[in-house]
Amino acid sequence: xxxxxYNARLQPAGITRMRLSQFHLATVKEVxxxxxxxxxxxxxxAGMIRKLASGLYTWSPLGLRVLRKVENIVxxxxxxxxxxxxxxxxxxxxxxxxETGRWEKFGGQLLKIKDRKQQEFCYGPTHxxxxxxxxxxxxxxxxxxxxxFYQIQTKxxxxxxxxxxxxxxxxxxxxxxxxxxLTQESLAETYQVMYQTYTRIFTRLxxxxxxxxxxxxxxxxxxxxxFQVLADSGEDAIVFSDGSDYAxxxxxxxxxxxxxxxPAATAVxxxxxxxxxxxxxxxxxxxxxxxxxCVKTLLVRGNGGLVxxxxxxxxxxxxxxxxKLDELPGESxxxxxxxxxxxxxxxxxxxxxxxxxxxxxxxxDRDAAVLADFVCGGNADGSHYxxxxxxxxxxxxxxADLRNVVEGDHSPDGHGILHIARxxxxxxxxxxxxxxAEALKATVVDDQGKAQVMTMGCYGIGVSRxxxxxxxxxxxxxxxxxxxxxxxxxxxxxxxNPRNAPEVSAAGEALYQSLIEGGIEAVLDDRxxxxxxxxxxxxxxxxxxxxxxxxxxxAAGTLEYRARQDxxxxxxxxxxxxxxxx
RNA sequence: CGGGGUAUAGCUCAGUCUGGUAGAGCGUUGCGUUUGGGACGCAAAAGUCGGGGGUUCGAAUCCCUCUGCCCCGACCA
Numbered sequence: 024x025x026x027x028x029y030n031a032r033l034q035p036a037g038i039t040r041m042r043l044s045q046f047h048l049a050t051v052k053e054v055x056x057x058x059x060x061x062x063x064x065x066x067x068x069a070g071m072i073r074k075l076a077s078g079l080y081t082w083s084p085l086g087l088r089v090l091r092k093v094e095n096i097v098x099x100x101x102x103x104x105x106x107x108x109x110x111x112x113x114x115x116x117x118x119x120x121x122e123t124g125r126w127e128k129f130g131g132q133l134l135k136i137k138d139r140k141q142q143e144f145c146y147g148p149t150h151x152x153x154x155x156x157x158x159x160x161x162x163x164x165x166x167x168x169x170x171x172f173y174q175i176q177t178k179x180x181x182x183x184x185x186x187x188x189x190x191x192x193x194x195x196x197x198x199x200x201x202x203x204x205l206t207q208e209s210l211a212e213t214y215q216v217m218y219q220t221y222t223r224i225f226t227r228l229x230x231x232x233x234x235x236x237x238x239x240x241x242x243x244x245x246x247x248x249x250f251q252v253l254a255d256s257g258e259d260a261i262v263f264s265d266g267s268d269y270a271x272x273x274x275x276x277x278x279x280x281x282x283x284x285x286p287a288a289t290a291v292x293x294x295x296x297x298x299x300x301x302x303x304x305x306x307x308x309x310x311x312x313x314x315x316x317c318v319k320t321l322l323v324r325g326n327g328g329l330v331x332x333x334x335x336x337x338x339x340x341x342x343x344x345x346x347k348l349d350e351l352p353g354e355s356x357x358x359x360x361x362x363x364x365x366x367x368x369x370x371x372x373x374x375x376x377x378x379x380x381x382x383x384x385x386x387x388d389r390d391a392a393v394l395a396d397f398v399c400g401g402n403a404d405g406s407h408y409x410x411x412x413x414x415x416x417x418x419x420x421x422x423a424d425l426r427n428v429v430e431g432d433h434s435p436d437g438h439g440i441l442h443i444a445r446x447x448x449x450x451x452x453x454x455x456x457x458x459x460a461e462a463l464k465a466t467v468v469d470d471q472g473k474a475q476v477m478t479m480g481c482y483g484i485g486v487s488r489x490x491x492x493x494x495x496x497x498x499x500x501x502x503x504x505x506x507x508x509x510x511x512x513x514x515x516x517x518x519x520n521p522r523n524a525p526e527v528s529a530a531g532e533a534l535y536q537s538l539i540e541g542g543i544e545a546v547l548d549d550r551x552x553x554x555x556x557x558x559x560x561x562x563x564x565x566x567x568x569x570x571x572x573x574x575x576x577x578a579a580g581t582l583e584y585r586a587r588q589d590x591x592x593x594x595x596x597x598x599x600x601x602x603x604x605x
Numbered sequence: 606c607g608g609g610g611u612a613u614a615g616c617u618c619a620g621u622c623u624g625g626u627a628g629a630g631c632g633u634u635g636c637g638u639u640u641g642g643g644a645c646g647c648a649a650a651a652g653u654c655g656g657g658g659g660u661u662c663g664a665a666u667c668c669c670u671c672u673g674c675c676c677c678g679a680c681c682a
Contacts (some may be wrong), residue, residue: 485682
């Protein structure tokens with residue numbers, strides 16, 4: 024690097040560095056074949072992130088600009104809602120995690136480390152332990168409640184399978200908030216405030232999203248909502264009604280009981296050969312019946328041996344719902360082929376409720392329970408039963424809601440029909456209750472002078488995931504289409520051939536300066552690239568507005584403007600441009 | 606943690622089956638010509654072929670082993 028070039032990079036203090044020649048923009052044309060989803064590909068191509076190791080990413084200057092935009096909006100809205108920012112260590116001592124029992128329970132996602140004295144620590148995947156420890160030391164009186172602490176900080180979860188870039192990274196940026204209350208009523212109030220705050224945040228970010236009821240999972244608790252960014256590539260299925268504001272994660276959504284009664288049995292119960300028909304579709308096709316007339320049976324590991332779960336052939340088992348059954352240990356794992364073979368003497372594909380060993384409870388979904396004369400597995404390789412009826416031919420231990428809702432089901436709130444969409448979970452609000460405060464003995468004195476265990480809520484936002492989710496929702500063949508609130512810059516000033524056209528260079532600089540002085544976040548592309556490369560870069564990195572300064576335009580006395588999603592550019596005046604950017 | 610794949614230049618990949626001088630495109634550097642949708646010419650730099658061991662006169666190539674990374678199954682912001 025020559026001395027001149029080096030000096031050119033030094034700028035007087037107070038002038039923002041937004042000339043691309045002095046920024047590190049590092050777009051690439053090619054991208055590793057293993058980047059599977061649009062956001063991962065585009066973030067790599069735009070040079071926003073670089074992979075350091077599996078699930079670990081460096082945020083480039085460009086990527087960080089976007090990340091900070093998200094972070095700042097989250098911070099502003101949390102502050103507006105009365106939450107108080109703080110910062111906790113990312114490394115946490117084992118003792119604290121022993122107090123809640125999560126050192127063992129958290130599982131492999133907890134990254135455990137030792138210091139030079141062989142003392143054990145973990146890299147924080149979440150901060151309930153640390154904040155509750157803070158609270159038990161700091162909060163003494165009910166008069167200090169309610170209070171809502173938050174931080175924006177790096178988390179580490181040793182995911183079994185990191186993927187999709189920063190969408191599911193091991194290290195990621197998260198905003199986590201924890202509120203403390205004397206009463207459940209107070210918690211419910213703050214929960215409402217956080218719900219509204221999250222709605223404001225995702226609205227400001229310019230994302231299409233839905234708040235959905237969520238399963239509270241193994242942690243328990245009273246209420247929980249997820250905030251899902253809508254995108255076809257989302258990993259979550261979300262359900263919403265067209266006749267009310269009901270919306271839920273499919274794991275949570277209740278499938279209403281059918282209104283019909285079970286018809287009387289008419290058919291003769293008999294076994295038929297179905298040599299290689301293992302799937303419901305195969306069997307239904309082979310026997311000439313519809314999948315709705317079949318019963319699908321899955322064996323899962325229960326508290327005391329295997330448990331059979333039955334749903335109608337066209338339905339899917341919901342393992343989260345199943346996990347709530349008394350017969351199951353909180354979470355449900357499918358039995359292995361060996362276990363199935365040992366318990367029933369047959370292989371998966373031919374299991375059915377009729378003739379199962381009496382030790383296996385048969386739990387039947389509400390829709391499967393109203394079937395009569397149905398087809399089910401014969402509990403012998405290569406055979407199925409036809410004309411099966413509950414009670415007469417097949418044992419039925421209990422009826423429960425076991426299935427995923429499907430498009431067209433009635434809404435559980437009684438209003439409207441359910442539809443299904445895909446979403447990316449970017450936020451989660453949760454009424455935790457007292458379990459952490461209890462475990463860590465976090466109490467305050469109430470107005471009677473008695474110690475009371477505090478009640479807690481927690482509220483998370485995946486800051487870095489939002490960046491990926493936004494791209495997933497908004498992109499085209501040319502690249503990213505940022506919402507204005509997330510864009511690294513709002514407008515790019517592109518100069519055509521500035522090196523050889525001093526008047527273009529001067530006019531571009533002047534326009535850039537006037538935009539900056541007008542408080543508009545602009546970037547000047549003074550790299551002197553050929554137009555094709557310059558335009559391709561600006562579209563790839565998703566700048567919402569573009570204005571071109573060229574000899575042609577200067578001669579005509581107009582600027583050439585194009586919004587990111589416009590098909591064509593158009594000539595406008597300087598004043599019009601300022602008006603557009605409001 | 607099971608199953609599958611992969612590792613060659615900064616990036617994307619050939620070359621491996623059939624052992625015999627290390628390749629291409631993109632990118633980078635220099636010079637020149639170019640400047641409205643990823644320009645062109647000439648020249649150049651750049652690789653302990655993931656690590657270790659073995660077979661062989663000779664290994665990117667065959668064998669063993671370790672490691673990283675990716676994909677399909679479990680949790681979550």
